[in-house]
Amino acid sequence: MRDVVIIGSGCAGNTAAVYTARANLKPLVVMGHEAGGQLSLTTLVENFPGFPEGINGPDLVENIKKQAEHFGAEFVHGSVIEADLLSRPFRLNIEGEWIETRTVIVASGASARWLGLESEQKLIGHGVSSCATCDGFFYRNKRIMVIGGGDTALEEANFLTRFGQEVLLIHRREEFRASKIMLDRARANPKIQFVTSTVVEEIFDVSKHLVTSARLRNVSTGKVWEEPVDGFFVAIGHIPNTKVFKGQIHTDSEGYIISEGGARTNIPGVFHAGDVQDRVYRQAITAAGAGCMAAIEAERYLEAEGH
Numbered sequence: 001m002r003d004v005v006i007i008g009s010g011c012a013g014n015t016a017a018v019y020t021a022r023a024n025l026k027p028l029v030v031m032g033h034e035a036g037g038q039l040s041l042t043t044l045v046e047n048f049p050g051f052p053e054g055i056n057g058p059d060l061v062e063n064i065k066k067q068a069e070h071f072g073a074e075f076v077h078g079s080v081i082e083a084d085l086l087s088r089p090f091r092l093n094i095e096g097e098w099i100e101t102r103t104v105i106v107a108s109g110a111s112a113r114w115l116g117l118e119s120e121q122k123l124i125g126h127g128v129s130s131c132a133t134c135d136g137f138f139y140r141n142k143r144i145m146v147i148g149g150g151d152t153a154l155e156e157a158n159f160l161t162r163f164g165q166e167v168l169l170i171h172r173r174e175e176f177r178a179s180k181i182m183l184d185r186a187r188a189n190p191k192i193q194f195v196t197s198t199v200v201e202e203i204f205d206v207s208k209h210l211v212t213s214a215r216l217r218n219v220s221t222g223k224v225w226e227e228p229v230d231g232f233f234v235a236i237g238h239i240p241n242t243k244v245f246k247g248q249i250h251t252d253s254e255g256y257i258i259s260e261g262g263a264r265t266n267i268p269g270v271f272h273a274g275d276v277q278d279r280v281y282r283q284a285i286t287a288a289g290a291g292c293m294a295a296i297e298a299e300r301y302l303e304a305e306g307h
């Protein structure tokens with residue numbers, strides 16, 4: 001029987017592991033399909049406090065993991081494929097093996113939705129990004145492409161005009177899902193060029209390990225052309241990794257965990273941390289902070305329960 005099981009090994013999960021390990025709770029971290037979380041997909045992180053020269057994303061999460069291991073945290077490969085959070089102790093199925101625990105910290109993140117092109121996947125962190133706040137700074141006076149038609153895409157496009165010389169907003173339809181106010185703001189921004197009814201067929205140049213252009217196709221006219229570009233931002237949404245908790249942990253219509261205050265979920269003893277509950281900030285530092293909050297709450301919960 002475990003005191004704490006942490007689901008996810010991104011910034012939130014690993015930070016929760018540091019705190020619960022230092023509280024002598026010997027946490028078990030289930031690393032999931034993406035060990036290290038979303039930061040393992042990127043290269044330089046320049047906005048995590050404490051690193052004046054920046055730090056590589058994979059090094060940052062690996063350092064937090066080592067720090068947690070140093071205090072006794074255990075990490076296992078694999079994913080939680082089933083959960084029983086309605087009985088006590090809680091039961092988690094990790095790739096076919098059930099374990100029991102008194103508390104659970106859900107730090108399973110929200111994966112960015114990608115277009116699904118092979119070139120896109122190979123160029124993530126090398127010109128392809130899903131986070132304007134994180135990577136906009138790298139594209140000063142450059143040509144930037146933003147893909148999407150919702151509020152997030154328009155917000156990212158607006159934000160990126162602070163850096164880029166020009167921002168091309170590529171949307172597959174003529175109409176936008178975004179709110180009128182966001183649309184009006186983007187239309188009034190002289191740096192944003194709207195390219196509608198258009199899809200991305202390919203991103204170049206994988207052989208150079210950087211983005212140089214994208215091949216676009218107008219779905220109405222059939223016209224195909226290559227557009228030179230330096231930064232490629234995909235803003236078509238996120239998918240919170242909460243499927244396995246469906247019907248147990250309360251989530252909103254998109255699957256984000258609904259917080260009951262602090263790091264609490266609707267189930268006492270089950271806590272949330274990081275992007276799995278955060279549709280607003282989605283940063284490494286906020287995820288790490290949320291991991292700390294969840295750990296402290298788990299610790300206090302166990303103490304109140306007499307463990």
Ligand SMILES: Cc1cc2nc3c(=O)[nH]c(=O)nc-3n(C[C@H](O)[C@H](O)[C@H](O)COP(=O)(O)OP(=O)(O)OC[C@H]3O[C@@H](n4cnc5c(N)ncnc54)[C@H](O)[C@@H]3O)c2cc1C
Nearest residue numbers: 008009010011012032034037038080109134274275282284
């Ligand atoms: C390309 C890119 C660049 C970025 N750059 C920056 C940046 O420069 N600065 C910044 O602050 N932020 C950046 N971000 C955002 C930042 O990475 C996220 O905000 C942060 O990683 C969120 O941490 P998290 O721990 O909540 O979730 P995640 O990092 O998403 O980690 C989720 C973890 O849960 C695991 N998991 C999921 N389902 C299960 C399951 N069923 N069982 C077990 N484990 C599971 C996954 O394997 C993963 O380990 C970037 C994101 C991307 C995609």
